[in-house]
Amino acid sequence: MLKARVIPCLDVKDGRVVKGVNFVNLVDAGDPVEAAKAYDAAGADELCFLDITASHEGRDTIYDVVRRTAEACFMPLTVGGGVRTVEDIRKLLIAGADKVSINTAAVKNPEFIREAAEKFGAQCIVVSIDAKQVNAPGEPERFEIFTHGGRTETGIDAVDFARKAVELGAGELLVTSMDRDGTRLGFNIALTRAIADAVPVPVIASGGVGTLDHMVEGVRDGHATAVLAASIFHFGTHTIRETKTHMAANGIPMRLDA
C-alpha cells in the first residue's frame, strides 16, 4: 500500500540553512547537507530545499549543496526557489535533485511548465502554488495565487491555476497556504482540499503546521498525499518519527521502517 509522505523543508540561502536546525549531535547546524543527513536517518520520506538566495552569484551554491546531499542521502530530493529556465532544471537534476519545484516562473509563463515537463518528464516537475483565501467571511470560498513569497497579488484563481498546471504537465503540486504560513495554526484545509479534489496528481500540503494533528488533517481532511513542514522539525518540537507514528495512530498509512 502506498504511504503518505512527511517532507521536511529547509530554507537555504547562499548555501546555508537559514533558520538552523535544532538537532543534537549536528556538527554544523547551518550546513544543509548535515541537516539532510539527519532527516534521512530520522525517516523523512523526502527532502525539500527551498533556495532563497537573492543574488544571481549566490545561485551556484545550491548546486554544491545538492551534489553533496546526493552523495549521502538515498532518498528523493526536491529543490525549489528561483527555478526559471530549462537550464536551471537541468543543472539541478544533474547535481542530484529528483524533482524541481517551479513557482513564480510558472505563474508568469505557464508554458514553462509544459516546456519543463516535455523535457524532463512530468514526474520531476512540481508546481508550487502559494495561495491566500480572499473571500470575505460567509462568502463562497475563493483562493488566489500570490508570488514573490506571498507579497505579490496576481488575481489568479488558485484552483483554476492548479488545473491548468496539471494539464500543462505538472506531476505534483505543492500547495502552500500563505495566510497560514508561519502561524502554526495548521494548513488551510479548505484550500488544500479544493485543489487536491480538482486535480488527478498528488498534492503536498504546506504552510502553517504547529501540531502533529495538523499533519493528520492535511491528509485526512485536505486530501493531500504528502505533508511538508519546516519549523516544527527544525526547532526540535517534534521528530519525524513522532510525526509518522502519530499519523499512523490516526489511521493514515505511513512508512515506519526507516
Place this chain on the structure above:
Amino acid sequence: MLIAIIDYGSGNLRSAEKAFEHAARAHARAPQVRVTADPDVVAAADRIVLPGVGAFADCSRGLKAVDGMAEALIEAVEIKGRPFFGICVGMQLMASRGLEFETTEGFGWIPGDVTAITPDDPALKIPHMGWNTITVTRDHPVLHGLDTGPDGLHAYFVHSYHLAASDPAHVLATTDYGGTITAIVGRDTMIGTQFHPEKSQRLGLELIANFLDWTP
C-alpha cells in the same frame, strides 16, 4: 569489475552513480562505477545499468541518439550475457513496446507492453508517487535477504505507466496501487525495477548489493 551506468541524457545519473558506489564500497570485489556515454565502455563493462526518467519515447530517442549505444547494449546483454539492471524507464525499455504518447519499440527482452496505470479506485492519484511495499512473486538471487511483503521495507516509486509482462514468469515482484503493478522483472542475466533503488534507502541499497554479487 567495471559497472557502466549509461548516460543518454535521461535522469538522475548522479543519484544512481552514488548509490552504486555506496553498494560497491561494501563489496569484496570493489567494483568501479562509471557513468558513460561511450559504447566502448559499455562493451567492456562487466555489469550494465540503464537508468531513465521521463517518457518512454523520449528515453528511447535519447538512447538511439548516442551513436552505437543501443548496439553495444544489445550485444553486451543478448550475446555476451552481461548482467543488466534497468531502472524505472530503463526497466520499461526492456519491454516490447511503450504506449506512452505514441507507440515506441523497446528492446523486447521482457515481452509485453508498457501501459498506463489505471487504479480501480478513481481517487488514487497518478503518478503513483511515494513509498510502497513490494511482494515477491518469484524467487531470484537479487531478492535474497530482502525484507519484502506488506510489512516489509518500502521502495520509492514515481511512474504513471508500468510494464505489463506477457509471461508472468518474467515478473519477480509486484506492488499494489488500486491493482497489481509490476515492480521487478527479470530474465536470464537481466533485471529491472520500476521503482528507484537509488532512492529507496535500505531496500534499494541491499538490492543493488545483491545485483553486484549475482553471478548468473
